[in-house]
Amino acid sequence: MSNAETGLTSQAALEELKRLRASIDNIDAALVHMLAERFKCTQKVGRLKAEHDLPPADPARERIQIERLRQLASDAHLDPDFAEKFLNFIVREVIRHHEAIAARTGIETIGDK
Numbered sequence: 436m437s438n439a440e441t442g443l444t445s446q447a448a449l450e451e452l453k454r455l456r457a458s459i460d461n462i463d464a465a466l467v468h469m470l471a472e473r474f475k476c477t478q479k480v481g482r483l484k485a486e487h488d489l490p491p492a493d494p495a496r497e498r499i500q501i502e503r504l505r506q507l508a509s510d511a512h513l514d515p516d517f518a519e520k521f522l523n524f525i526v527r528e529v530i531r532h533h534e535a536i537a538a539r540t541g542i543e544t545i546g547d548k
């Protein structure tokens with residue numbers, strides 16, 4: 436009978452699970468910090484674009500990023516489709532922020548005249 440059937444789990448397995456979860460928590464914290472730093476950069480890009488009347492989205496730049504990330508993912512044995520979806524998810528949010536900054540900057544510019 437398996438552990439699943441008996442409802443019994445060995446102490447060693449529980450300790451291994453705890454150790455793995457501690458690493459997962461560390462990695463999740465690193466991801467959040469890295470994303471926060473990325474968004475700090477993209478907020479500055481958003482302001483720069485708004486001030487110089489540049490469009491929020493740059494599809495040519497995105498194509499280069501996707502190709503690069505797919506290659507990195509493949510080399511790291513991570514599913515390239517997942518890496519592409521993850522980047523797209525982030526970039527869509529960045530574009531939303533850029534649009535909001537552009538809308539605000541437009542209002543501020545009118546107000547300054």
Ligand SMILES: O=C(O)C(=O)C[C@]1(C(=O)O)C=C[C@@H](O)C=C1
Pocket residue numbers: 477480481491492493494496497500525526529530533
């Ligand atoms: O590089 C830019 O132009 C950005 O605005 C940053 C960024 C990104 O998040 O990497 C976001 C939107 C663009 O479509 C391309 C890239």
